[in-house]
Amino acid sequence: MAKRHPVLLAVGLIFFILLAAFFLSYNPLQKKTATVEKELRITIPFSASMTEYHDTRGWFGDGEINAKIKINNDAEKAGSIPGMENWDSLPMPKDLSILIFGNDMFSYGNDRIREAQNVKNGLYYFRDRSGQKATPLLNRSSYNFTFALYDLNSDTLYFYRSDS
Numbered sequence: 001m002a003k004r005h006p007v008l009l010a011v012g013l014i015f016f017i018l019l020a021a022f023f024l025s026y027n028p029l030q031k032k033t034a035t036v037e038k039e040l041r042i043t044i045p046f047s048a049s050m051t052e053y054h055d056t057r058g059w060f061g062d063g064e065i066n067a068k069i070k071i072n073n074d075a076e077k078a079g080s081i082p083g084m085e086n087w088d089s090l091p092m093p094k095d096l097s098i099l100i101f102g103n104d105m106f107s108y109g110n111d112r113i114r115e116a117q118n119v120k121n122g123l124y125y126f127r128d129r130s131g132q133k134a135t136p137l138l139n140r141s142s143y144n145f146t147f148a149l150y151d152l153n154s155d156t157l158y159f160y161r162s163d164s
Helices: 006-025 028-040 094-101 111-118
Strands: 049-055 063-070 122-128 144-151 156-163
Touching (some): 028 049
């Protein structure tokens, strides 16, 4: 019987331990939550659950990100989520509402964010990243913005980021 090399055995064991540690510590949901937190500059409670996440960005970063997050813990509602203190109350300005939800003449947002269209009691966040501040919102050649809506009745956070 051949003598096993203790060095090869040790290297194999260390490799296996490192590989196992990587797979046990990697959490793709944590990365998605961190993306939303970074964009909105808020801290999402640990007890929250992400029910939807869609990222259509391609090689150059153009595309959309949609997320829907349910805040589960009664102690961590919108009033106590760090970063939401400066969000605006609904209703939204008309041009912003048309940009996000569309109307008969203009449609930009997608069906996932339009799901939040009927929210009446909530807070919203909008950050224009386009660099076209002087141009009216609906007359721009490209749309780069971050939008979020928090439904106070259902404790649901809707997130939408657009890069065109």
